Amino acid sequence: MGIGTAAVLTLQEQWLKGETTSNEGRERTLKINEMIRAQPVRMDIGRARLFTESMEETDGENLQIRWAKALFHIAENIPVYIEPDYELVVGKITGSLGRFGLLFPENDGPSLLELEHADQRPSSSFLVTPEDFDVIEKEIYPYWADNSFAKSYVQALPEETRKLMFGEDKNNFSKQQFVISQTTTARSSTNFNFDIAELLHRGVRGYRDEAIARLEECKIDPARYVKEGAFWEASIIACDAFSALIRRYAEAAHATADAAVDPVRKAELQLIADNCDWLVENPARDFRTAIQLQWFQQIIARLEQNVGSSFGNGRMDQVLWPYYQKDLESGTLTRAEAKELFECYWLNISQIVTMPVSESSGRLFEAYAHFETVTIGGQTSEGKDATNDLSYLIIESKSGFPTHFPDLAARVHSRSPEKFLFACAETIKEGQGFPKLYNDEEIVPLYVQKGATMAEALDYAPAGCTEARIINRETYINGGAAMNLGAIVELTMNNGRLHRFGERQIGLETGDPRTFETFEEFFNAYRAQHEFVMRNACIQQSVGDVIKPTKLAAPLSSLFVGACRDAAADLNGYVPDSIREIFMGNVGYATLIDSVTAVKKVVYDDKAITMDELCDALDANFEGHEVIRQLLLNAPKYGNDDAYADEIGYLVDGVEADFLATHRGLHDEIITNRIVPVTIHVPAGMVVAATPDGRHSGDYLSEGTSASHGCEKSGPTAVLISNRNVKNAGAKERAARLLNIKLSPAGVAGDAGTRHLVDFIHTWCDLKLWHVQFNVINRETLVDAKAHPENYQDLMVRVAGYSAYFNDLSDRLKQEIIERAEVSL
Numbered sequence: 001m002g003i004g005t006a007a008v009l010t011l012q013e014q015w016l017k018g019e020t021t022s023n024e025g026r027e028r029t030l031k032i033n034e035m036i037r038a039q040p041v042r043m044d045i046g047r048a049r050l051f052t053e054s055m056e057e058t059d060g061e062n063l064q065i066r067w068a069k070a071l072f073h074i075a076e077n078i079p080v081y082i083e084p085d086y087e088l089v090v091g092k093i094t095g096s097l098g099r100f101g102l103l104f105p106e107n108d109g110p111s112l113l114e115l116e117h118a119d120q121r122p123s124s125s126f127l128v129t130p131e132d133f134d135v136i137e138k139e140i141y142p143y144w145a146d147n148s149f150a151k152s153y154v155q156a157l158p159e160e161t162r163k164l165m166f167g168e169d170k171n172n173f174s175k176q177q178f179v180i181s182q183t184t185t186a187r188s189s190t191n192f193n194f195d196i197a198e199l200l201h202r203g204v205r206g207y208r209d210e211a212i213a214r215l216e217e218c219k220i221d222p223a224r225y226v227k228e229g230a231f232w233e234a235s236i237i238a239c240d241a242f243s244a245l246i247r248r249y250a251e252a253a254h255a256t257a258d259a260a261v262d263p264v265r266k267a268e269l270q271l272i273a274d275n276c277d278w279l280v281e282n283p284a285r286d287f288r289t290a291i292q293l294q295w296f297q298q299i300i301a302r303l304e305q306n307v308g309s310s311f312g313n314g315r316m317d318q319v320l321w322p323y324y325q326k327d328l329e330s331g332t333l334t335r336a337e338a339k340e341l342f343e344c345y346w347l348n349i350s351q352i353v354t355m356p357v358s359e360s361s362g363r364l365f366e367a368y369a370h371f372e373t374v375t376i377g378g379q380t381s382e383g384k385d386a387t388n389d390l391s392y393l394i395i396e397s398k399s400g401f402p403t404h405f406p407d408l409a410a411r412v413h414s415r416s417p418e419k420f421l422f423a424c425a426e427t428i429k430e431g432q433g434f435p436k437l438y439n440d441e442e443i444v445p446l447y448v449q450k451g452a453t454m455a456e457a458l459d460y461a462p463a464g465c466t467e468a469r470i471i472n473r474e475t476y477i478n479g480g481a482a483m484n485l486g487a488i489v490e491l492t493m494n495n496g497r498l499h500r501f502g503e504r505q506i507g508l509e510t511g512d513p514r515t516f517e518t519f520e521e522f523f524n525a526y527r528a529q530h531e532f533v534m535r536n537a538c539i540q541q542s543v544g545d546v547i548k549p550t551k552l553a554a555p556l557s558s559l560f561v562g563a564c565r566d567a568a569a570d571l572n573g574y575v576p577d578s579i580r581e582i583f584m585g586n587v588g589y590a591t592l593i594d595s596v597t598a599v600k601k602v603v604y605d606d607k608a609i610t611m612d613e614l615c616d617a618l619d620a621n622f623e624g625h626e627v628i629r630q631l632l633l634n635a636p637k638y639g640n641d642d643a644y645a646d647e648i649g650y651l652v653d654g655v656e657a658d659f660l661a662t663h664r665g666l667h668d669e670i671i672t673n674r675i676v677p678v679t680i681h682v683p684a685g686m687v688v689a690a691t692p693d694g695r696h697s698g699d700y701l702s703e704g705t706s707a708s709h710g711c712e713k714s715g716p717t718a719v720l721i722s723n724r725n726v727k728n729a730g731a732k733e734r735a736a737r738l739l740n741i742k743l744s745p746a747g748v749a750g751d752a753g754t755r756h757l758v759d760f761i762h763t764w765c766d767l768k769l770w771h772v773q774f775n776v777i778n779r780e781t782l783v784d785a786k787a788h789p790e791n792y793q794d795l796m797v798r799v800a801g802y803s804a805y806f807n808d809l810s811d812r813l814k815q816e817i818i819e820r821a822e823v824s825l
Contacts, residue, residue, distance in 0.1 A: 010431030039098030048103035068237035101355030109148025183479035191464035203283035228568035238556035250276035312463035350405035367804035378411025404803035413440035433798030465801025472562030482585035549573035588701030594693035639707025649726030704738035712821035747824030
């Protein structure tokens with residue numbers, strides 16, 4: 001077995017065999033990528049050390065001002081590095097090339113000592129040198145052990161909620177039980193987008209001038225000054241920090257240019273230095289300064305706070321279009337030069353990876369999950385198709401490029417040009433997992449229903465795994481929780497207990513299911529357990545919302561969001577007159593639907609077995625009960641356009657919709673149902689015993705809104721129809737729903753295969769489903785890569801809302817991806 005055994009190979013599989021196509025024009029970027037990949041993945045503690053120094057010095061001052069001063073201290077002292085021979089877009093978080101992660105002790109204080117053995121983790125491992133760990137242990141940990149957000153958050157949880165999430169140990173602040181998996185403390189913020197167009201138009205000076213004017217204005221009214229003064233004072237300091245960082249890069253570029261021998265490279269470096277000189281205060285003046293300023297904004301924002309797997313890059317084909325068009329017309333930029341600049345930008349992104357401090361959090365986001373989404377296509381705020389030449393150029397820059405950074409998203413609507421859809425389809429067929437697709441026909445009207453204007457909704461930008469954001473208006477950033485739907489099934493079957501935790505009561509006592517005489521009794525018990533878990537998930541979210549603004553701030557990021565400026569309010573707290581949407585995540589969606597369906601069909605409708613027999617089989621993990629397991633496996637399954645299973649799915653989906661329709665967040669925020677498991681379905685499955693769908697104890701749960709592993713029998717279109725059938729479309733308390741489709745390369749081969757894939761995308765769009773993404777790769781390749789990782793260093797696969805190197809995944813997640821159903825169009 002091996003990569004060559006498949007009848008049809010994707011372009012990625014051909015590259016892995018050495019059958020490369022022309023890389024003309026990529027000599028520079030391929031060399032940079034080679035240099036990056038040659039380095040070990042490391043944690044950089046420079047930001048954490050500088051941040052801690054400043055916070056210790058300013059203890060007792062206003063939190064927003066302290067944070068701004070800390071950002072300035074970092075900007076003035078963080079190592080500045082410019083690669084002397086190749087870089088065109090400059091800006092690093094550390095002093096060399098390579099994949100690095102930043103440490104944010106303000107989030108994870110109690111867990112910092114877990115970093116000593118971070119290089120031994122089964123996935124997302126990284127190097128922390130003994131010298132760096134010594135600094136962590138002696139200088140950073142002592143301050144943050146008792147001052148971090150994580151400790152305050154866990155201590156503030158009601159006992160029932162804390163035990164459900166973290167167990168009996170009151171001093172456990174990081175090791176989760178995976179019944180409710182919180183991400184609140186693993187990151188300062190969920191993913192979001194800035195108004196990059198405004199930054200490019202105003203420059204740093206524009207924001208600083210506004211902050212100075214607003215500060216002077218509010219000083220007139222003492223009450224207003226007390227309310228708003230700190231926000232504007234912190235904004236001014238934060239702008240100074242931004243300018244300071246850019247100025248230091250200008251100085252470094254001048255020095256590097258002076259030392260350069262090659263005249264071509266000297267000229268490049270001098271242009272970079274001149275552009276950085278300009279950007280210290282001023283707005284972008286051309287394409288090169290626009291893309292450089294956007295990157296500077298990305299790194300300064302990362303130095304400020306820990307956003308979940310990075311900030312979105314917004315609608316780059318729209319934002320950069322005026323600069324690109326002007327430079328092409330003036331002859332100061334060629335299309336090839338713009339493409340190379342994009343590739344240099346992508347390589348900068350690839351060097352900043354997310355490194356969860358606690359091993360428990362790392363299991364939620366395997367393989368350095370990253371969501372720095374670049375968005376192309378979609379519609380303008382007037383409702384016209386937005387596709388332009390940059391949309392295609394960005395696709396070209398990603399096509400065949402040997403990195404899975406950045407995450408690329410294409411917005412699709414009913415009038416998307418066929419040329420654009422074919423370009424997306426051809427890139428998907430290459431097998432690297434992008435672009436992922438977002439559906440305007442679902443997302444735009446749903447945003448309007450939630451309070452956005454049509455113009456705002458039409459300008460949404462994907463951010464995160466499969467989420468989206470309204471630029472300048474959407475401000476809720478607290479990380480949400482993921483509920484283990486498989487655990488809810490077990491709680492129902494075991495009267496509120498999970499086998500893994502022995503006799504300890506985890507959920508409600510809803511009765512011994514052996515005594516349930518009707519399906520209604522069973523379903524009511526399930527509903528009670530589901531609502532119990534949802535209630536506690538909502539409780540922990542509100543606790544996070546209370547504690548967070550007392551521990552975290554983001555003065556510069558807040559300044560870049562219009563709603564925050566209007567209210568003079570930090571992103572980490574409540575921002576009035578903005579769109580605020582909390583989410584409750586779900587893990588094991590198909591596992592839950594198939595389990596409830598099997599109970600109804602096999603036990604109550606067909607009476608093929610009794611509930612006693614089902615419970616005995618589950619307790620035995622089906623050992624000695626294979627006949628019963630086969631009955632369960634052959635019950636109707638979600639994902640096959642089966643009316644029986646989909647009707648149960650609609651009821652199950654409605655349980656959450658009904659609950660969320662009558663509950664709100666701390667500040668009356670809408671709470672939405674989100675089905676985006678990232679990689680949580682793997683560790684979440686490990687705590688769940690055998691389930692009535694026929695799944696064995698400890699096996700991973702179903703992922704996203706895909707069918708359960710091995711249960712997708714009727715083709716990919718049936719998966720789409722089931723997705724549409726089970727969705728409570730009349731409820732506005734819903735949001736992102738991740739859908740993975742794994743296609744056989746033979747099924748999309750040639751022009752006919754591309755046409756089939758485009759037709760499938762049309763069907764998905766017509767059905768108004770939120771999201772879809774594809775893995776196009778031969779099973780034989782994945783199996784061989786798992787057995788012989790040394791031969792597949794550059795193999796990329798789609799994991800969740802991101803692609804990753806297959807070798808960076810744990811063995812369990814590798815196997816889960818192998819076992820996802822492969823279908824043909």
